[in-house]
Amino acid sequence: MHAAMMTEREFLSALQTLPLHPGGRGLKDDCALIEIGGETLIFNHDMMAEDTHFRRDADLADVAWKLVAINLSDLASKGAEPVGIMLGHSLGGNDQRFITGLREAMHEYSVPLMGGDTVAATGASTYSITAIGRATSQPVPSRTSAKPGQLLYVTGTIGRAMLGFEGVSKHLEAFNRPRACIAEGIALAPQVGAMMDVSDGLLLDVYRMAEASGVSISLDLSAIPVADAKKRDECIRWGDDYELLFTLPQGVPPAVSATLIGTVEQRGFVPIFIDGHPVANSDGLGYQHG
Amino acid sequence: MHAAMMTEREFLSALQTLPLHPGGRGLKDDCALIEIGGETLIFNHDMMAEDTHFRRDADLADVAWKLVAINLSDLASKGAEPVGIMLGHSLGGNDQRFITGLREAMHEYSVPLMGGDTVAATGASTYSITAIGRATSQPVPSRTSAKPGQLLYVTGTIGRAMLGFEGVSKHLEAFNRPRACIAEGIALAPQVGAMMDVSDGLLLDVYRMAEASGVSISLDLSAIPVADAKKRDECIRWGDDYELLFTLPQGVPPAVSATLIGTVEQRGFVPIFIDGHPVANSDGLGYQHG
Numbered sequence: 001m002h003a004a005m006m007t008e009r010e011f012l013s014a015l016q017t018l019p020l021h022p023g024g025r026g027l028k029d030d031c032a033l034i035e036i037g038g039e040t041l042i043f044n045h046d047m048m049a050e051d052t053h054f055r056r057d058a059d060l061a062d063v064a065w066k067l068v069a070i071n072l073s074d075l076a077s078k079g080a081e082p083v084g085i086m087l088g089h090s091l092g093g094n095d096q097r098f099i100t101g102l103r104e105a106m107h108e109y110s111v112p113l114m115g116g117d118t119v120a121a122t123g124a125s126t127y128s129i130t131a132i133g134r135a136t137s138q139p140v141p142s143r144t145s146a147k148p149g150q151l152l153y154v155t156g157t158i159g160r161a162m163l164g165f166e167g168v169s170k171h172l173e174a175f176n177r178p179r180a181c182i183a184e185g186i187a188l189a190p191q192v193g194a195m196m197d198v199s200d201g202l203l204l205d206v207y208r209m210a211e212a213s214g215v216s217i218s219l220d221l222s223a224i225p226v227a228d229a230k231k232r233d234e235c236i237r238w239g240d241d242y243e244l245l246f247t248l249p250q251g252v253p254p255a256v257s258a259t260l261i262g263t264v265e266q267r268g269f270v271p272i273f274i275d276g277h278p279v280a281n282s283d284g285l286g287y288q289h290g
Numbered sequence: 291m292h293a294a295m296m297t298e299r300e301f302l303s304a305l306q307t308l309p310l311h312p313g314g315r316g317l318k319d320d321c322a323l324i325e326i327g328g329e330t331l332i333f334n335h336d337m338m339a340e341d342t343h344f345r346r347d348a349d350l351a352d353v354a355w356k357l358v359a360i361n362l363s364d365l366a367s368k369g370a371e372p373v374g375i376m377l378g379h380s381l382g383g384n385d386q387r388f389i390t391g392l393r394e395a396m397h398e399y400s401v402p403l404m405g406g407d408t409v410a411a412t413g414a415s416t417y418s419i420t421a422i423g424r425a426t427s428q429p430v431p432s433r434t435s436a437k438p439g440q441l442l443y444v445t446g447t448i449g450r451a452m453l454g455f456e457g458v459s460k461h462l463e464a465f466n467r468p469r470a471c472i473a474e475g476i477a478l479a480p481q482v483g484a485m486m487d488v489s490d491g492l493l494l495d496v497y498r499m500a501e502a503s504g505v506s507i508s509l510d511l512s513a514i515p516v517a518d519a520k521k522r523d524e525c526i527r528w529g530d531d532y533e534l535l536f537t538l539p540q541g542v543p544p545a546v547s548a549t550l551i552g553t554v555e556q557r558g559f560v561p562i563f564i565d566g567h568p569v570a571n572s573d574g575l576g577y578q579h580g
Contacts, residue, residue, distance in 0.1 A: 006385040008408050014389045021374040021402035030405035034422065036371060037327020043404060045420060063316035083324060084311040086335040088378060088418045095296040099304045112311035114322035114333060116300050121339035123413025128378045130335060130420040132324065284411040 007097055014029075019089035028212065029142055030074040030196070038137035041083070044074040050093075050124035060094045061101030062176040063127065068105035068128045070199070072180035073242040077197040078140050079189020080133030082109055082182065087116035088128035098127070109182060137189035141246070141278035146194035146213035150247035155184055158202050158233025158243065159227040169226060178242045185244060187255040193247035193264070200239040201286020203272075206262070207279065210271035211246065218273045219262040319432055319549040320364040320486070322569020323425075331373070331427035337352050340383075340414035349569065350384045351391030354416065358395035360489070361421035361531040362470035363499040367487040370423030372399055372472065377406035378418035388417070399472060427479035431536070436484035436503035440537035442552035444543055445474055448492050448533065449517040449525025451520075461517060468532045475534060475543040483537035483554070490529040491576020496552070497569065499535065500561035508563045509552040529577045 006014065016027055023033035032043045033152050046067070050056055072082055085106070089098070106113065114132070139145075146152075164175025181197070188195060194213055198205050202224065210217040213251060226235040247264055270278040278283070296304065306317055313323035322333045336357070340346055344353050375396070379388070396403065404422070429435075436442075471487070478485060484503055488495050492514065500507040516525040519535025537554055538544060546548055560568040569575070 005382050008381060008410060011379065011381060011385055011389075011408050013402060014385070015344060015377070015406075016362050018389070018393055019396055019400075019402045021404040023374070024402070024404040026476070027403070029405075029406060032376065034331070034404075036331060036424070037329040041324070041326065041331065043376060043420075043422070045378055045408045047378050047409050049380065049409045051412045054408055084313070084322070086333060086339050086420060087305070088323065088335055088416075089301065090339065090416060091298060091301060092295050094303055095304070097309070099301075103308055106309055110309075110469045111315070112309045113305060113317070114307075114311040114314040114324075115319075116335045117337045117418070119337050119339045119416070120298060120343055121414055121416055122341045124411055126378075126380060126409070126416040127412055128407070130376060130419055131334075132333070134326070174429040 011224065015166045026104060029271045031078055033140060040140055042075055042078050042080040042135055042140065043130060044071050045128060045130045046071045047128040054230040055190055060098040064101030065105040065177050066145070067127050067129050068102065068109065069178045069180045069242065071129045072109055072111065072182060073197045073199065075131055075133035075193040076181045076185035077195050078133065078135060079137045079185045079245060081136050083134050084112050084114035086114050086130040089116065089118045090121040090125040090127065092121065093119060093125050094178045094281055101133040109180065136186050141189050141192050141195035142196050143196040143209045143212045146209055146215050146264045147246045148215055148264055148266045150193045150249055150264040151260055152217055152247050154198065154202065154243055154245050154261055155256060156179055156241070156243040157225045157227050158198065158241055159238060160242035162235060162238035163227050175240065178240060180242060181244045184256045188244065191248055191252055191255060195244060198241050198243045198245050198282060198286055199249055199252040202236045204286025207272050207282045207285050213266055216265045216268040216271060216273065217262050218265060221275045223259065223261045225259045229236045237286050321368055323430060326509040330430055332365055332368050332423040332425055332430065333368040333420060335359050335363050335418060335420045335445065337418040338418055339416045350388040351406040354388045354391030355395040357417050357512050358392065358399065359468045359470045361419045362399055362472060363487045363489065365423035366471045366475035367420055367485050367534060368423065368425060369475045371426050371429045371476060372401040373422045373424050374402050374404035376404050376420040379406065379408045380415040380417065381408060382411065382412040382413050391403045399470065426476050430477050431482050431485035433484050433486040433499045433502045436499055436505050436537045436554045438505055438554055438556045440483045440539055441550055442507055442537050442554060443548040444488065444492065444533055444535050445471055445546060446533040446553055447517045448488065448514045448531055449521065449528060449544050451530035452525060452528035465530065468530060470532060471534045471558065474546045478534065478536055481538055481541050481542055481545060483539065485534060488531050488533045488535050492526045493557045494572055494576025495535055497562050497575050504557055506555045506558040506563065507552050507559055508555060511565045513549065513551045515549045527576050
């Protein structure tokens with residue numbers, strides 16, 4: 001801990017003062033884009049750190065799987081097809097188990113390893129992946145393209161990761177081995193307005209989509225498919241589900257199974273309305289970074 | 291430290307059993323390549339960890355600069371033009387100084403930030419960059435293309451980083467703020483046989499080039515441009531110089547200032563000969579990773 005250390009938010013603000021690649025979208029999106037030779041490549045870099053993202057006694061096979069999945073989930077939200085991953089690895093944990101989980105996830109998503117770096121680091125381990133994908137549809141979906149009149153959908157069931165974390169056996173897999181919705185993202189990309197993955201809590205991510213798109217979104221709370229109706233409020237605030245959240249013009253049925261949970265409106269005085277109740281800021285809506 | 295932890299070499303061997311992207315060149319090269327839309331993008335991912343690559347009391351502005359430079363140096367060895375960088379950052383050190391050094395290096399190399407991830411990690415900090423470049427010449431140079439009859443050259447002066455590390459004031463900059471030879475790499479790429487950067491010690495990197503190319507290389511020790519002739523043996527074994535090592539057909543003058551230090555020959559019974567003396571293995575030639 002250093003006197004001049006920053007919070008995550010302060011650090012991000014400082015980064016935003018640096019020269020930015022236009023494909024980085026102001027560091028406001030999860031992925032960066034490079035247009036080259038008529039194609040668009042999509043990049044995502046996510047880290048997982050011991051003590052912060054997983055416990056010291058976690059099975060590193062699960063950690064490696066999850067690291068692949070969370071990176072690919074961001075590609076999924078762009079409708080990208082995975083091209084390869086680069087790995088940044090700290091030696092010192094159960095590296096055998098890490099390799100095992102990495103192999104399983106790479107097999108699951110048919111994504112090859114391209115390279116990376118390995119260090120013998122002291123202290124808590126940090127693992128990172130840079131995932132590289134190829135856009136399958138133009139324009140590449142973003143969280144900024146929700147338009148009034150569109151309908152809001154989410155894939156899957158929300159809250160499974162939370163229940164898995166709490167030890168509910170049938171949801172353990174959802175927490176330990178989340179799934180990136182690659183095929184769903186590719187199917188949806190040509191039809192959606194906005195699209196993003198649900199990583200930090202459904203309500204918070206809806207809020208962010210509304211803010212990024214300059215619209216208001218009205219949510220129908222009872223329509224949200226939750227894994228445990230008795231814990232609806234927690235389910236929609238917890239993260240780690242990695243489902244896809246997207247908007248569609250009215251009359252366009254989603255290309256994959258998904259649930260209608262709200263409507264996009266002209267920007268009102270707040271970004272989101274939950275069952276008609278205005279929500280003025282994002283406090284308490286989900287997992288906030290520093 | 292875990293019972294099932296691996297050395298860096300064991301971990302690399304395990305990674306090589308995973309499905310590999312053909313552009314990863316078997317994880318034997320520093321960079322990975324993706325050919326797309328008639329262009330070739332080049333990727334490099336290098337990490338720097340506290341206690342392993344820099345001391346706790348290091349100026350993080352220097353660390354950030356060096357992190358950019360070592361990543362771009364690998365792109366330079368491919369004759370690539372930098373496109374952008376993605377940053378993986380652990381909060382908790384003097385993040386202000388990190389941003390300062392990052393800004394200076396990004397300005398020096400005109401390379402923009404594309405994205406990345408920031409974590410609040412405990413323990414020793416780890417920083418990483420994924421550097422993305424565009425090939426300017428085909429075929430993209432590699433360390434495997436040295437051919438008998440070619441001549442071996444190196445740019446700059448070897449051993450400056452070592453002297454800087456030892457506190458020699460006029461070489462401090464070479465250690466703290468190494469330079470990636472981007473312009474030199476672009477100028478050389480169309481003419482070279484093999485090319486790589488000198489990162490782990492000149493002798494060791496020459497050995498690796500000979501091994502990768504399946505040739506023998508005869509070095510003329512006295513021809514190697516060292517920063518301190520009294521410490522010739524140390525200079526050519528220390529790393530961190532980030533000069534370019536490359537081969538050219540005879541009669542082709544190098545496009546940039548460089549020194550002729552050896553010749554490429556049919557593979558003999560050892561990879562390198564130093565002033566005619568055979569060197570059978572790489573022990574003691576430079577910095578070896580675990």
